[in-house]
Amino acid sequence: EDHATFISSFSGSNLELAEYLTEDILARQTEDCRVFLMQTSILEQFCVPLCEAVTGRSDSRAMIDHLDRTNLFLVPVDSQQQWFRYHHLFASFLRHALDRLYPGMAQTLHKTAAHWFFEAGQPIPGVEHLFNAGLLDAAAQALNTHLDTLIDSGRTRLLLRWLDRIPEATRDRYPLLNQAYAWLLASTTRLKDAMHVAERLAHQSGPAYAYVPKVVECLRL
Numbered sequence: 689e690d691h692a693t694f695i696s697s698f699s700g701s702n703l704e705l706a707e708y709l710t711e712d713i714l715a716r717q718t719e720d721c722r723v724f725l726m727q728t729s730i731l732e733q734f735c736v737p738l739c740e741a742v743t744g745r746s747d748s749r750a751m752i753d754h755l756d757r758t759n760l761f762l763v764p765v766d767s768q769q770q771w772f773r774y775h776h777l778f779a780s781f782l783r784h785a786l787d788r789l790y791p792g793m794a795q796t797l798h799k800t801a802a803h804w805f806f807e808a809g810q811p812i813p814g815v816e817h818l819f820n821a822g823l824l825d826a827a828a829q830a831l832n833t834h835l836d837t838l839i840d841s842g843r844t845r846l847l848l849r850w851l852d853r854i855p856e857a858t859r860d861r862y863p864l865l866n867q868a869y870a871w872l873l874a875s876t877t878r879l880k881d882a883m884h885v886a887e888r889l890a891h892q893s894g895p896a897y898a899y900v901p902k903v904v905e906c907l908r909l
Contacts, residue, residue, distance in 0.1 A: 729782030832862040
């Protein structure tokens with residue numbers, strides 16, 4: 689009956705966990721609740737407005753209250769209990785179930801979540817959802833738009849991890865991203881990679897690339 693205690697002490701295989709969650713927990717829920725759980729599992733954290741945007745439902749408050757009352761692996765994130773998350777093992781199971789039962793839906797959900805976060809002025813989770821959706825071109829465009837915000841907020845390591853995931857041909861369409869990428873690589877002592885980016889940029893033309901010779905010269909020093 690105590691779901692949280694079970695998860696905390698769980699040490700079996702993933703197959704055993706999936707079997708338990710499927711037969712002993714999800715089977716007890718209504719179809720609407722099961723779909724809500726799977727759709728919102730793509731969110732690291734969620735609130736009522738975000739859930740309503742992602743699911744297209746108007747009963748998200750009631751769903752969250754139900755999950756809270758039944759101790760269904762729901763963890764409050766803030767003291768006001770406006771934001772929540774699922775236990776990570778439960779969320780992982782739900783995401784796998786979503787992919788299995790509704791192929792392709794996860795990408796649409798991530799795209800919708802990204803739009804909500806950008807509209808809410810939170811570009812970091814917005815970009816993360818674009819990456820999770822596999823929308824690398826859209827992620828690069830968003831990074832280019834919010835580059836100054838990310839750098840000013842000190843999220844340079846996260847920015848570097850994101851830029852590592854974007855193909856060269858995509859980055860080449862955004863000179864500022866390549867400039868930032870070269871400097872971030874150099875600042876983390878990945879000098880060989882930084883030189884590679886800078887030297888590729890040296891073959892580009894246009895005002896946006898006027899800084900490249902200085903970058904290459906600094907790296908060689």
